[in-house]
Amino acid sequence: MLKKLSSLLDWVSGLSCRQMAVVAALMLVAGLGGYLLLRPAPRQAGDFLPAQPVEGETEADISRLTVHVAGAVMHPGVVLLEPGARVMDAVQQAGGPLPDADLDSLNLAQPVRDGQKITVPRKGEDAGAQGGTQSQSENRVNLNTAGKEDLERLPGIGPTLAQRILDYREANGGFHSVEELRKVSGIGPKKFEEIKELVEI
Secondary structure, X not given: OHHHHHXXXXXXXXXXXXXXXXXXXXXXXXXXXXXXXXXXXXXXXXXXXXXXXXXXXXXXXXXXXXXXXXXXXXXXXXXXXXXXXXXXXHHHHOOOEOOXXXXXXXOOOOEOOOOXXXXXXXXXXXXXXXXXXXXXXXXXXXXXXXXXXXXXXXXXXOHHHHHHHHHHHHHHOOOXXXXXXXHOOOOOHHHHHHHHHHEEO
16 A cells, blocks of 8 residues: 555656646546535425415315304305405305395494304394394304394493494404403493493404
8 A cells, every 4th residue: 555655656746747737637627526426416496395285175265264154044054255255245155145034133244254153033033032143052242243233232332332333343353352342432341341241252
């Protein structure tokens, strides 16, 4: 090994400056070529794929609102609605109202929420008893779906205050908590205490 190294050094020392420059250039080219051959291939743009939806589920399905429409409609059941849909859209998606449907008891312009249940009562029925604007389990008034007449059934809530509640709901995209009712002009601490157990969202 030492003899080979000594012979290589003797050979290099015998080269002219021009020959040494050629040898150095050849070694550089050989090293660069080896690097290009051995380095890993760069990642292509197609290698980075976005997350895919669950099999059988499209992006449109994920963004849609799932709403249960019951009562006096042609096809009661669960419907899918586009974001920003209103109660009237849910009723139409369920086949439209029956001839005896009492649409005046609903706020048809109210934006719907994902997971919401909308019950269309029949004329002459108590909307609250049927669950159209109130909770079936506790018979509470739903602040996000109640009509003006439903709100007026609450103690201390007359036509003017009921309209203020509806106006606040429309301006703010619905109530997000029962406590938010305190923000409505005219509902003080005492009145809120009287009705807080009678309402829900």
